Amino acid sequence: MTAEDSFREMFAMIELEMRRLRHDRTEIYTRAVQPILWLAVFGTVMSEVRGIPTGEMPYIDYITPGVLLQSTIFVSVFYGLTIVWERETGILKRLLVAPASRWATVVGRSIASGVRAVVQALIIFPVAILLGVKFVSNPLYIAAAFVVLFLVSGGFAALSIFVASLMKTRERFMGLGQALIMPLFFASNALYPIELMPPALQHIAVLNPLTYAVDATRGLLISGDLSNLAIDVVAIIVFDVVIFAVASLSFRKIIE
């Protein structure tokens, strides 16, 4: 299996996702509703209350990176459902019999989900502008934020594929997906600074990849403070590499 074969397959997977998206965008729109409510309702109200100390930053600006990430990570965490569905049909069997490597399949699908997630974020981004969120004006910063978003979404999609290879049925997967997503969101700095959390939760937040992604995107999109960016990006890449490896190793289990 050459590297070329693997890259070819990864690109095919991305193309597949784009084509599916082109034919039916309903999901992208319906999935945008919840994050928009977080910004428009929760963000606006909490901005008025000023209950959470976010320094100079208006609260709605503070949570925008977190909400963007939450919306993309929702897409990723439930990407495994597609894999479970493909397991129930014959698609996965067929992919495993194709001349392509397991890791190319897993990484390709994860990246494809990352691309889908970025499209999702692109829908919410203009809404945030309309709601008065003040973004950093440097387009390079914005582009870099989307790269971070893409990287972390790909990682969570791989996590989802890993979970799918263990759970194997829709019902079990849905249960675990639901159990995963909200704690992930709440045990991060998406909605409030880590320092406000109880100590036990702080430890979890430090291990949560979402924390680093939020920190990086908040720096790039809102505050312009890039002092932690290097650490954040390293943490995200480590997460990606580990989870890609784990998901690739367990992938074959899914059809057994």
Added chain:
Amino acid sequence: MAFAIEARQLRKVYDGRTKALDGVDLQVNPSEVFALLGPNGSGKTTLMRILTTQFRPTSGLARNFGLDVVKRGAEVRKMIGYVPQETSVWADISGFENLLIYSKIYGVPSSRRKKSIQDALSSMGLEEVAKRMVKTYSGGMVRRLEIACALLVKPRILFLDEPTIGLDPSARKAVWENLTSFKKEYGTTVFFNTHYMDEADLYSDEIAIINRGKIVKSGTSSQLKQSLMSEILQFHFNHHDSNHDGIDEGALRKVKDLASVRDAILCDSRLDVFVEDGETALPKIIEALRSEGKSIERISAARPTLDDVFLRYAGTLSFGRDGG
């Protein structure tokens, strides 16, 4: 010359308990259409999944064109096409797009991609619906598209798991006509599992019957029929008989024990008796049935069909063993 498919003493045990394959020996010649028949749970699908490198066998050996499916799986995957029993195309994109994605996954070079897709579409008679979304296809069209996806790389062996299950007779016919002409053109070896005896009879060069994880009989359709070395005498009984089934174990045993009878099978209320020579056997059978107090309504004679072969080797095999 190497066999297209070769299995030797292939075993697969699931979870250390369930024996799915129990020593399968099998040879398929290149360019042959090979049908594997077997009842549910006989190991058909497991065998196909081992041959297509999805599962590792617990022990034994399997090769496709001389390549070991375990040790050289990557090379095997490059030369085989596989269509699983379940749907294996994406319904939310068009037929053409499915072929495009699969052609990229299979590594068809971009210079040949368009032609491969065209060929695959025309092999399966799908040119006119290529641009339509797959979710608007009929069952037969979906199945042809799935096979078309496998034909993109002109595989040396095409594995089809229950290729026409759930299709109506005209869709089945269309699938097979397309497959047959593709096979004629490219000399592809076709290996398929099926429940449909007529399909095996009509379209395969060779047939193997698998039961309880073992190949119990193989040969051409006519060899298999001849192997019964018999004609079948069918006895229909009067319904007013005290025994509503028409016949009981005792009478069945008595018929089976006759020297001129090879086997006897109860099909509903009809008794099928396999005999080598009908003319000499018939009086003895009638006598045996009469002595058990059975009143025969009608007797007919039939040549064995593949259904009979299947029933003999897979359906009522244990019955036959108990009797003999």
